[in-house]
Amino acid sequence: MSASFPLLLLLLFGPIFCLGHPRLLGDPARFSQLKSSNYTWQTKFLDVPLDHFAFTTNRTFPLRYFINTDSYKAGGPILFYTGNEGSLESFAENTGFMWDLAPKLNASVVFAEHRFYGESKPFKNESYSKIEYLGYLTSEQALADFVDVIWHLKNKELQGASKSKVVAFGGSYGGMLSAWIRLKYPHIVNGAIAASAPVFWFIESKIPEDIYDKIVSRTFNTSGCNWKAVEKSWMVLDSLAKQAQGLDYLNKLFKLDSKSLLKTSEDVNFLKQYIREAMEAMAMVDYPYPTSFLSPLPAWPVRAACKFFTKVPNTDVKSAEQLYQVVNLYYNFTGDKATFCADASKCESAFAALGDPLGWPFQTCTEMVMPLCGSGSPNDFFWRDCPFTVEKYGDYCEQTFGKIGYKRSMMRPLFATQNYGANSFPTASNIVFTNGYLDPWSGGGYTEKTHGSVVTILLKRGAHHYDLRGEHPDDTEEVRRVRQREESAIRMWIA
Ligand SMILES: *[C@@H]1O[C@H](CO)[C@@H](O)[C@H](O)[C@H]1NC(C)=O
Ligand SMILES: *[C@@H]1O[C@H](CO)[C@@H](O)[C@H](O)[C@H]1NC(C)=O
Ligand SMILES: *[C@@H]1O[C@H](CO)[C@@H](O)[C@H](O)[C@H]1NC(C)=O
Ligand SMILES: *[C@@H]1O[C@H](CO)[C@@H](O)[C@H](O)[C@H]1NC(C)=O
Ligand SMILES: *[C@@H]1O[C@H](CO)[C@@H](O)[C@H](O)[C@H]1NC(C)=O
Ligand SMILES: *[C@@H]1O[C@H](CO)[C@@H](O)[C@H](O)[C@H]1NC(C)=O
Numbered sequence: 001m002s003a004s005f006p007l008l009l010l011l012l013f014g015p016i017f018c019l020g021h022p023r024l025l026g027d028p029a030r031f032s033q034l035k036s037s038n039y040t041w042q043t044k045f046l047d048v049p050l051d052h053f054a055f056t057t058n059r060t061f062p063l064r065y066f067i068n069t070d071s072y073k074a075g076g077p078i079l080f081y082t083g084n085e086g087s088l089e090s091f092a093e094n095t096g097f098m099w100d101l102a103p104k105l106n107a108s109v110v111f112a113e114h115r116f117y118g119e120s121k122p123f124k125n126e127s128y129s130k131i132e133y134l135g136y137l138t139s140e141q142a143l144a145d146f147v148d149v150i151w152h153l154k155n156k157e158l159q160g161a162s163k164s165k166v167v168a169f170g171g172s173y174g175g176m177l178s179a180w181i182r183l184k185y186p187h188i189v190n191g192a193i194a195a196s197a198p199v200f201w202f203i204e205s206k207i208p209e210d211i212y213d214k215i216v217s218r219t220f221n222t223s224g225c226n227w228k229a230v231e232k233s234w235m236v237l238d239s240l241a242k243q244a245q246g247l248d249y250l251n252k253l254f255k256l257d258s259k260s261l262l263k264t265s266e267d268v269n270f271l272k273q274y275i276r277e278a279m280e281a282m283a284m285v286d287y288p289y290p291t292s293f294l295s296p297l298p299a300w301p302v303r304a305a306c307k308f309f310t311k312v313p314n315t316d317v318k319s320a321e322q323l324y325q326v327v328n329l330y331y332n333f334t335g336d337k338a339t340f341c342a343d344a345s346k347c348e349s350a351f352a353a354l355g356d357p358l359g360w361p362f363q364t365c366t367e368m369v370m371p372l373c374g375s376g377s378p379n380d381f382f383w384r385d386c387p388f389t390v391e392k393y394g395d396y397c398e399q400t401f402g403k404i405g406y407k408r409s410m411m412r413p414l415f416a417t418q419n420y421g422a423n424s425f426p427t428a429s430n431i432v433f434t435n436g437y438l439d440p441w442s443g444g445g446y447t448e449k450t451h452g453s454v455v456t457i458l459l460k461r462g463a464h465h466y467d468l469r470g471e472h473p474d475d476t477e478e479v480r481r482v483r484q485r486e487e488s489a490i491r492m493w494i495a
Helices: 006-012 088-093 096-105 139-157 173-184 211-221 227-240 244-253 265-284 301-306 316-331 359-364 390-404 415-420 440-444 477-494
Strands: 042-049 060-068 078-082 108-112 166-171 191-195 431-436 454-459
Touching (some): 042 139, 060 088, 060 139, 078 096, 078 173, 088 108, 096 477, 139 166, 166 477, 173 191, 173 431, 191 477, 211 227, 211 440, 227 244, 227 316, 244 316, 265 301, 265 316, 265 440, 359 390, 431 440, 431 477, 454 477
Parallel strands (some): 078 108, 078 166, 166 191, 191 431, 431 454
Antiparallel strands (some): 042 060, 060 108
């Protein structure tokens, strides 16, 4: 939930401070404009039905997938990434684990794009313009697309693959899809690696709605941040924003862009949200080596941020400065930003160019309704915007999609759990669920004890689907062991 960066969507939908905004689930790295790998692939398209479940319409559209057969030997397995809510390139670039495995297994490597994202838009540039079109943006349709691609690979495209085994991989929402495709189509997919997949983040799953920020705060606290110092800093912002002088000071301190200056005391809310997003994102991407996202980050970024937050300062100015340091670390690590644009409603978003920013929000307004909010101390060191309610969330959805015909009756908070399962998957087999203790999304992960071929692994020093990344010299011993365990599970499934 990819991407996913919570922060992105928050930035885009900033004006709604008190709602559970959609947090993007997918791999934040996809927002990087930089090519971060040397992996190569062929780009292909397969025509798939617009509607897999109605027999009376025959409309199709081209779904994009990437394929690499450098290591493939006839009959070898298909390593298949179930694409999530974004353009496919970033998943291919940031799922090094699959690329590392392919030569060991004589496997082909395939990444399939999720419909309505990237270049897989059923109605081209009009795909987001009508509610009737968006009705085809669902996880079930996406899984059925993937099944068609797999069938095509085995029966048409790949030589000697008609009996090839298929292993699904996915991280975040992509991990939910990889688990679900194994559950729904066990005759098509032989096993699945579901990394940091919040499969139980739904109302019927009854996870605490404030677990996300609880985990963010825990990750910061255990990385050296002083809890009270963080709490105090928000109060300082609130109180500074009460006077004109204080607003002036904050505008200068945070080097705010002219478009996003604080003018009223209320405006402090978007600044706080902007900082919160940075902190939430850092917990998600707290990897042991430098990585590159919206902007690049150092190794263990949370620890780096906490260097500024070791104690409660004795002046308000110092408290505000602590927050500035965190903002500067997250949004300006390379030092190339002259100003910060904190007001998401006013600023040309850095992510506009990435396309499809409304896809995941639409999914959260229909079938992927995921309760999420903060409740303040002692749960988290943010402020209270709980409870999450379907009514409040519906307001957000109407604001965002009302103009193209969205009605709140289109939100079905029970659908995902009725369709896939709320707290357990009684028929599951051959799935490895991994979660990272540092990652806020771990709060809605699959955590039943390992039983049979359904394996549950918690990475104590793991952030958002760390295990899916390629090998790195600075990897933790823990992630190396986890990847080995995943590899041996896969070897059993494909034997
Ligand atoms: C890609 O390959 C080039 C040349 O071999 C190398 O210099 C570069 O570091 C590689 N990039 C990555 C991200 O591995
Ligand atoms: C699809 O449906 C249309 C209208 O019913 C029909 O004219 C066309 O031949 C069909 N195409 C295919 C490939 O079946
Ligand atoms: C991969 O192919 C080689 C040569 O065909 C074979 O020796 C090896 O056992 C294969 N490896 C696996 C994991 O099947
Ligand atoms: C899509 O592109 C076509 C042709 O370029 C253009 O006429 C149309 O207005 C575009 N639609 C939207 C919603 O942007
Ligand atoms: C925060 O860290 C302190 C000191 O390491 C510890 O005593 C406290 O229990 C932690 N609080 C939470 C909520 O993790
Ligand atoms: C970004 O970092 C550079 C270099 O440290 C600094 O000069 C600049 O003021 C920073 N930008 C902002 C908006 O703080």
